[in-house]
Amino acid sequence: MKSEKFEYMCKCMIDSFLKIAKEMADLKFNLNNNLDPVFNIKKTAIIVGIVGANPGRIQLETNETMSQTIAEKMNGETLNNPLEVYFSLAEFANIFSGNGLTVINNQFPGSQLRLTPPSIFVGESLELTTPNIEHAKSVLFDGEDLLRIDIGFKGE
Amino acid sequence: MELRSALIESVKEIFTSFSFPVNFYEEREKIQLLSTEQVNILIGFNNALKGNIVFGMSNTTALQVVSNMMGGMKIAELDLVAKSGLGELANMITGTTFGRIQTFGLIDITPPTLAIGSNMFLSISRTKSYQLVFQTNLTDLIVSFGLE
Numbered sequence: 001m002k003s004e005k006f007e008y009m010c011k012c013m014i015d016s017f018l019k020i021a022k023e024m025a026d027l028k029f030n031l032n033n034n035l036d037p038v039f040n041i042k043k044t045a046i047i048v049g050i051v052g053a054n055p056g057r058i059q060l061e062t063n064e065t066m067s068q069t070i071a072e073k074m075n076g077e078t079l080n081n082p083l084e085v086y087f088s089l090a091e092f093a094n095i096f097s098g099n100g101l102t103v104i105n106n107q108f109p110g111s112q113l114r115l116t117p118p119s120i121f122v123g124e125s126l127e128l129t130t131p132n133i134e135h136a137k138s139v140l141f142d143g144e145d146l147l148r149i150d151i152g153f154k155g156e
Numbered sequence: 157m158e159l160r161s162a163l164i165e166s167v168k169e170i171f172t173s174f175s176f177p178v179n180f181y182e183e184r185e186k187i188q189l190l191s192t193e194q195v196n197i198l199i200g201f202n203n204a205l206k207g208n209i210v211f212g213m214s215n216t217t218a219l220q221v222v223s224n225m226m227g228g229m230k231i232a233e234l235d236l237v238a239k240s241g242l243g244e245l246a247n248m249i250t251g252t253t254f255g256r257i258q259t260f261g262l263i264d265i266t267p268p269t270l271a272i273g274s275n276m277f278l279s280i281s282r283t284k285s286y287q288l289v290f291q292t293n294l295t296d297l298i299v300s301f302g303l304e
Contacts (some may be wrong), residue, residue, distance in 0.1 A: 043273075047162040049200025049208070049266030057200075057269055083188060086279060116200025116266055117304050119208050120278045120288030130269040154267060 001054065001134060001156055009104050010136050010151045013056040013058060016100035017140070017149060024092065025073035029147075033124040037139055037146035039063045044086065046093040049116035050101065053108075056133055056153035058097045062089070066145045089117040159205070159301065162256035163249075164288060167299055170249045171292075174224040175287040178297055179292040186285050190300055192202040193280045194218075195234070196271045200252070204261035207252075207303040208280035211246050216274075218242060234272065243268035 014031060021027045043068045046060040059132050062070070071088035073078050094115065101113050121128075128150070137150030157165075164180045171178045191203070193212035200208045213221070222238045223231045225245065231238055246268045254263045271278075279285070281302025290297040 008180070027176045045271065047198060047269055047271075047276055049198075049202075049269075051200070051202045051266055055264070055266050057266055057271075082278075087176070087282060090279070090282075114264070116202050117206065117281060117302070119198055119278065121196070121198075121273075121276065121278050122223070123271070123276035126273035128269060128273060129239050129295045130267050131236060131243045133267050138173075140248050148293070152267070154189035 001153060005108070006136070006153060007016065007109065008137070009054070009153055012019055012103045012151075013097065013100040013151050014073075014081055014138055014149065016103065017096045020092065020096040020099060021070070024095065025070050027073055031113050031138055032141045033139050035139050035141055035146055037061070037148050041124045043123065044089065045121045045126060046090050047121065047128070047150070048093050048097040048118045050113050051112035051116060053111045054113060054153040054155040057153070058093065059150040060089070060093045060130055060147065061150070062118055062130070062147040063145070066147050069145070083148045086120045086122065090120050110111050157256050157258065159253070159257055159303070160286065160288070162253045162298060163209070163301065165256065166249050166252040167288070167290060167297070169283050170245065170252060171297075171300055173220070174221065176221055176224050176292065178292050180288060182289040184287040184289065185267060186287055188279050188282070188285070190278055192276045192300065193298055194272060194276065195242070195276065196273060196276065197242055198269045198271060199250045200266040201250070201263050203304065204259035204263045207301060209250055210278060210280055210300040211249070212298040212300065217292060217294045217297065221245065231291060239270050240268060259261050
């Protein structure tokens with residue numbers, strides 16, 4: 001894939017994340033790839049798959065505190081059930097990924113990209129790898145905590 | 157053939173082709189959050205069918221499977237080559253499965269993603285998920301799937 005196209009696709013996703021985080025959770029993030037998120041032992045990862053001419057996946061990695069913050073701000077209430085937190089985070093990832101994908105599909109109509117349902121992984125020392133795809137990691141900071149988005153695509 | 161049967165047949169066929177026999181012995185119907193193994197390979201799909209499949213196994217089983225795939229080469233750790241091998245294994249099983257089932261169109265699959273850790277939980281569907289449990293010579297292989 002040409003680097004310009006890959007960078008454009010990644011930018012669409014990050015822009016979409018920033019927009020949806022503001023609209024849905026009133027959270028303002030800044031991109032800062034100089035920071036390195038230190039996840040506590042337990043990590044939550046949401047993976048939204050992409051099919052079409054450029055298959056890939058969007059990975060959202062957060063710690064428990066950030067997961068809770070996003071989920072509670074989205075719902076406007078305290079969430080005591082971890083499952084509600086995970087599902088809210090998955091919905092959040094689904095929405096911003098879908099939004100980003102729409103922009104990409106409009107720019108590259110032949111791509112015909114579509115999402116697969118979000119998967120939630122929670123675990124200790126969780127490490128995620130998608131072999132053989134081009135990917136870029138972005139670190140986002142809301143002033144208090146960090147999260148990471150890893151965007152990957154393959155194909156021409 | 158429906159997805160469940162096709163998946164069972166394909167898992168048995170592909171693992172056996174790498175001299176790693178597996179026997180299906182249990183199906184569990186689970187709601188939402190599932191506990192899973194140390195090594196998990198996720199493949200999503202969309203179009204004629206939409207959902208996710210996760211192949212879960214212990215580290216020991218994963219190392220042995222990769223070793224068998226590489227003709228018996230000793231594999232000490234899950235490095236990038238080993239992970240690539242496991243991803244390919246999941247691709248082969250998923251591709252074979254979708255070749256077996258009857259749908260009204262093509263099913264596109266995502267590149268495989270490996271999630272490795274401990275005390276792992278996963279959710280692949282907001283509604284119902286199923287787990288197919290296979291016995292191996294080592295630890296169980298757990299194949300989870302969810303459809304939307």
